[in-house]
Amino acid sequence: MTSASQRFVRPIAIGALVCSGAIGFGAVRGGLDAQPPTTPSAPTGPAVAAAPSESAARGKRVYDTRCVECHGKTGSGDGPAAPMLMPRPRDFTAGRYKLRSTETGSIPTDEDLLRTVRQGVYGSAMPAWEKLLSDAEIQDVVVYIKTLSPRFTTELAAAVTLGPQVPSSPESIARGHQVFERLSCGSCHGTDGHGTFAIATEFEDDWNHPLTAADLTQPWTFHGGATSRDIYLRFRTGMSGTPMPSFKDTATDAEMWDLANFVVSLGRKPVWSMNAEEVAALYARDAAEAKADPIKRGKYLVDTHLCVVCHSPLDQDGKIMPGMTLAGGQLMRVLPFGDYPTGNLTSDKETGLGGWTDDQIKRVITTGTRPNGVRLPPLPMDWSAFSAMTPADLNAMVAYLRTVPPVSNKVPEITRPLLPMYLWGKFKMLILQDDPPIIIYPGNVGTKGGQR
Ligand code: HEC
Ligand code: HEC
Ligand code: HEC
Numbered sequence: 200m201t202s203a204s205q206r207f208v209r210p211i212a213i214g215a216l217v218c219s220g221a222i223g224f225g226a227v228r229g230g231l232d233a234q235p236p237t238t239p240s241a242p243t244g245p246a247v248a249a250a251p252s253e254s255a256a257r258g259k260r261v262y263d264t265r266c267v268e269c270h271g272k273t274g275s276g277d278g279p280a281a282p283m284l285m286p287r288p289r290d291f292t293a294g295r296y297k298l299r300s301t302e303t304g305s306i307p308t309d310e311d312l313l314r315t316v317r318q319g320v321y322g323s324a325m326p327a328w329e330k331l332l333s334d335a336e337i338q339d340v341v342v343y344i345k346t347l348s349p350r351f352t353t354e355l356a357a358a359v360t361l362g363p364q365v366p367s368s369p370e371s372i373a374r375g376h377q378v379f380e381r382l383s384c385g386s387c388h389g390t391d392g393h394g395t396f397a398i399a400t401e402f403e404d405d406w407n408h409p410l411t412a413a414d415l416t417q418p419w420t421f422h423g424g425a426t427s428r429d430i431y432l433r434f435r436t437g438m439s440g441t442p443m444p445s446f447k448d449t450a451t452d453a454e455m456w457d458l459a460n461f462v463v464s465l466g467r468k469p470v471w472s473m474n475a476e477e478v479a480a481l482y483a484r485d486a487a488e489a490k491a492d493p494i495k496r497g498k499y500l501v502d503t504h505l506c507v508v509c510h511s512p513l514d515q516d517g518k519i520m521p522g523m524t525l526a527g528g529q530l531m532r533v534l535p536f537g538d539y540p541t542g543n544l545t546s547d548k549e550t551g552l553g554g555w556t557d558d559q560i561k562r563v564i565t566t567g568t569r570p571n572g573v574r575l576p577p578l579p580m581d582w583s584a585f586s587a588m589t590p591a592d593l594n595a596m597v598a599y600l601r602t603v604p605p606v607s608n609k610v611p612e613i614t615r616p617l618l619p620m621y622l623w624g625k626f627k628m629l630i631l632q633d634d635p636p637i638i639i640y641p642g643n644v645g646t647k648g649g650q651r
Pocket of ligand 1: 261262266267269280284285286287288295316322323324340344
């Protein structure tokens with residue numbers, strides 16, 4: 200290890216999360232209680248009060264205990280847990296926020312920030328803090344995060360004004376459907392809001408992290424909430440830092456309410472509120488879709504099981520290195536169990552999975568056994584969590600991996616600990632209940648580019 204790379208070591212105490220598969224859950228579904236209300240929330244408390252410097256000092260203390268883990272010491276979104284989260288924690292130094300009631304490009308209002316901190320960001324790891332912090336603490340921490348970007352001292356928030364709400368009705372929804380078509384929302388979200396006939400399907404945020412356009416039939420995944428007002432604000436103001444554009448002056452205020460009502464009408468029930476028949480019908484539909492397009496299904500599985508997050512090397516800013524998606528070479532060190540550079544999953548014949556048989560790929564994903572017989576521990580890759588995948592899903596995942604363009608990147612072998620170190624590690628895990636930290640090193644340890 201060179202001293203240059205040492206500087207960027209990010210120790211991550213996520214062993215427990217990896218073991219329990221909670222990361223996959225957290226990243227896909229967000230916090231456990233992350234289900235947005237479908238009725239408007241009552242107006243929240245007062246906006247941030249005066250005496251900013253004292254408040255900011257108190258807010259820093261809240262931040263340093265509650266927020267650093269994800270948002271990082273300097274607020275640039277690079278806390279120790281960040282590399283394992285999708286979407287990534289916000290970079291507060293950029294002053295760019297997704298969830299605003301302000302014009303595109305504008306900073307958010309205090310009320311926007313307070314609301315986000317209180318209720319969390321659904322469909323992400325960002326917790327709802329109102330259960331854990333007092334309202335005064337929330338106000339202070341918001342004052343503090345505003346000090347992390349100069350934009351809050353030089354700019355004013357440009358709030359949008361929404362006209363009177365148009366109540367939902369079959370007529371409003373039908374009009375909203377026309378607006379949806381006129382504004383081509385379907386080009387990214389699909390004509391049915393569920394991705395069908397979408398023209399653009401691959402998205403990235405401003406930090407080069409992969410992103411999917413929201414599935415409009417799954418309102419509980421909307422980051423900013425699922426009431427018609429929430430939805431109106433999202434498409435009216437856009438989501439800064441993402442490809443979700445802002446739609447200003449494209450329709451009248453009443454039409455925008457109609458559109459919001461239409462989007463609400465696309466929402467289906469989440470599985471946990473369905474009865475047995477509804478669940479069966481949903482899975483039958485999913486199975487039919489997967490059968491019709493296994494590669495799309497495979498890509499969905501690879502994205503949601505975080506394969507990309509681990510099997511793509513990151514640069515020092517935590518971005519996937521250009522052209523290296525799924526090319527492996529991300530070094531993960533599990534103390535004291537050894538070094539695990541992740542394998543190249545592209546279709547390259549020499550250094551990727553191009554030369555593997557389908558069965559060899561499936562075997563390593565579900566049993567951790569590589570073609571040379573080497574058995575991987577269930578860390579860092581929690582293959583035991585993948586072992587319950589259906590044969591159809593495994594086939595779909597392999598079918599998709601076959602389509603990933605080849606990148607030649609030969610990744611070094613994993614290293615094994617000496618027996619005493621191994622036993623010590625096991626002792627710590629089993630007896631002392633101390634999960635091993637996983638350290639993720641930026642840069643590619645493979646042969647491509649010689650970045651390290
Ligand atoms: C477990 C990780 C985690 C912790 C702890 C955490 N956050 Fe977040 N936070 C996130 C993630 C992930 C996002 C990005 C969500 C997205 O992009 O959809 C985020 C986004 C945000 C946003 C921006 C929302 C927007 O409009 O773009 C704010 C504000 C925020 N967090 C404040 C806080 C504060 C204040 C704390 C501490 C009290 C905190 N967070 C603690 C993970 C975390
Ligand atoms: C250029 C592609 C594109 C177009 C066009 C587009 N969207 Fe989006 N939309 C996205 C992406 C990408 C996201 C996900 C952003 C994220 O997760 O941070 C998104 C997210 C959303 C969300 C979820 C908001 C939330 O709180 O998470 C809604 C609702 C939405 N879009 C509605 C619309 C509507 C209505 C239109 C048409 C007026 C539209 N979108 C047009 C790309 C697009
Ligand atoms: C938490 C990080 C992590 C996640 C998530 C993860 N992997 Fe891995 N994976 C690893 C590590 C570390 C190895 C061991 C080193 C190696 O052999 O690549 C590995 C090994 C593999 C191998 C064997 C590669 C080889 O060259 O020997 C394959 C294939 C694989 N993973 C596929 C996947 C797929 C598909 C997914 C998503 C379903 C996935 N991995 C998710 C970290 C991860």
